[in-house]
Amino acid sequence: MEPMTLGLLILGLTVLLILLRMPVGTAMFLCGAAGFVYVVGSVEVLLAWTKNVTYARLSNFDLIVIPMFIMMGQFATHGGLSRALFRFVNAVLGRFRGGVAVATIGACAGFASVCGSSLATAATMGQVALPEMRQRGYSPGLATGAVAAGGTLGILIPPSVPLVIYAILTGESIGKLFIAAIVPAIIAVIGYMLVVMLVVSRNPQAGPAGVPAALVEILRSFIGVLPVAVVFLVVILSIYRGWASPTEASAVEVFACGLIAALSGELKPAGFLQCLLGTAEATVMIFVILLGADMLNAALALTNMTHQIADIIVSSGVTPIMIILGMLLIYIVLGCVMESMAIIMLTVPLFFPIVVQLDLFGLSPQEKSLWFGILALTVVEIGLITPPVGMNVFVVNKMARDVSLMETYRGVLPFLISDLLRIALLVAVPALSLILVKTM
């Protein structure tokens, strides 16, 4: 069989199995294994290959940051951080029209700076912010929309698990990717806040103004978030300044967040057990897909298809930027029905070799890989709030039982538009993603 045909057959079967509800990790593993045996011609050799994969993958020093960042998010979730954050931001902003929704975005951003997952950010902040907004008479769509969209900041703001996976799959530096994500994340936060202001300026009933908080309350609530803010700053600075590798930084952060949660008295033994169990669930979900991706990637490498595709595309005369836009479109389509981490693991090994060969604005290979990583992250993040399967929307909607799914999706729409504008901006101006890395 032609390499191209075989490769596309393997990929097509994988997608088919995924659509038939086969778990993403095993679908990738199964099709990869079948392709591997087809090329090598021996089951015995496949068994030899599977001997190495688990230990090679799980003992990878960079990979340890995934459970670390997930556990940190768990400590933040069960350690009362979400309440403290919301209390502080709301004390500052709650007095304005739409202020609680703006505060929700801000608190989500704060929570995202210690949590690597969007679902956790949406779920945790939703518990705090939703009742508050509903009580103040916010429109249901704005309330749920702000939490669902604000939740996506969970992966946009470092630490970000999808960026770690991108780094592991491409050999890119985790630290550089985190630093590269900072400016785009700030743009996202500003964009979301502008959306809220725009919504309430058009419909003042959607977000009535609240009572101004006293200065004492602002100060007191500030002290509540201070420890975690310090931890975050120390860690991001140590990555930026090079005092520690991302793995070491993540370990320090887990240690510090656990300590803060325990000392604050918020984290009880039962809550601690929930942290460990939550970490297990979220970590393994990723590791199983990674093991499947390893098998699939080995098979695709054996077929040599990526070289062929890259050659065809490079010689086809399509402009490089069209190819990038095509890839982003594929991401958005996949994002409608698939989980963001799974999309990254399924596509990056295929797209990345092509991207680094394209001539894009005269960027160096490393600049291209950082820029594409940020773009991919931004588009898969959108998938969390696009219908029909928008995981953040589902999670938030479950918490606001009287709001219909339709209404939540309608509330998310303006945020989605700001996402699309931001993607256009990031594609047009790679410097936004690269400027901080250059100063490292």
Place this chain on the structure above:
Amino acid sequence: QDVTLRVHHFLPSTAFPATDMVEHWCETIKTRSDGRMACQIYPAMQLGGTPAQLIDQARDGIVDAVFTVPSYQPGGYLRSEVFELPFIAGTEPVTAMAMYEYVTEHVPDEYSGVRPLWVAVGDPSVLHFKAEALQTMDEMRGLKIRSPGRYGAIALEQVGALPVQLPANAITESLSRGVIDGVMIPWSAVRMLNMQEETSAHTVFADGSRPFTNSIAMFVIGERAYDRLPADLQAVIDEASGVEASRQMSEIYRRKGVEDREAAMERGARVHVIDDAQYAEWVKRMEVVRQRWIEEVDRSGADGAALYETATALIAKYENQ
């Protein structure tokens, strides 16, 4: 074309050992077999696993041949590690020829299931720093140095340095961001790893002295892959391998090392050469490492002292040729 050999290695496809050694060797067997035998090369661990698992992959038949550094798997090739001990090896070609004879004649059981085709001895590892070259051994105390392999790390510990384990592709970034203070690596790795911007001070042992340590790569073919070949193709492979091939491959390292050192000097790098008194001090301090190796080999059931003698005798033999 009758036969395609699947060749797996851990280097990026553009690194010089990948092009000048692996690809070049593949070209050679293709030409000499009149195009009947060729390689399909998978660089950068494309087929999965870790560099330490490469020889096992050839043994298990996952791939046909691999290029790797056996000591990436500490303990697995313990008796071969004698050539990486401090102040033992000769020049690159001499060490390569000696080691090829050693692994094929004296410790063949360490490579059961595979056939070593050639040994590529890297140019001697030297100390690279960002700004300040180290003058005396005492200044090593507390420095974070990326260590080369198990005995390299143990050797660094003897002078009070903190050996840091890092994959090769993380060295440059770690240097630039201060995660490590220096790196113990051959000159030939400087441009390959894009380290020239990050290192401008180098501490080296005098020309002609035995290397502190060196990293030794090997190209091996799986026995199954070899046995499957018809006799005439086996002959093609045999002819492109062995002591002479090992000498040639190691010449490439030696030449690259000299070039990179000259390039560094042109950039204005400072190179501090360790003087004789300090050298004697280093040698004395490293005696422990040699003893340690002998003990560990003894414990594994072989005769450490005898193998050590064999290794040094082989180096002497090829030095006198």
Place this chain on the structure above:
Amino acid sequence: MAGNTAQGGLRPWLGAARILHGSALVAAAAGGLMFCGLATLLTISIVARKTMGWQVRGDVEIVQMGGAVAASLLFAWCQVRHGNVAVDFATRSLPRAVQQVLNRIGYLSLGCLGLLLAARTAALGLGSLESHAISTLLAWREGYWQLAMAPGLGLFGVVGLFQAVAPQQVTDRMAQTFRLGRI
């Protein structure tokens, strides 16, 4: 809850579910605690390295080997919780019975994967012991750590197989219980 006939038929399944659920929960808690320990160890090591010119000897290799074992212990709990993602969007409109069969095929595939990885990783461990593979600085035998990964992965496999055949109510109850012995 006890007493009705449907419940009576479930009893043997519930007994097995209790054992699997409990083992998975204990394993995940142990794995999570190991990660906390590794985080503490790395924190001590980096602080010492930055301030005192000292480090935990072999910190990287401890984290690598310990992290692999810790991670292996987490797998079964994720499976108990149905945490391994599948896309149900395209099949949601199919008859319930068909959907159930698809779910079970998914559990079965994960169960087989778990057993395969457990068996093969054990084989790797035995091979490592035979070839005397050790860690770089501490000279710890890698094989023991690899063998230690097999039980966690094996439990993952058994849970998957169990879910493929057990009544839906039983697997659902396993997934929604967070305390030992409460199934």
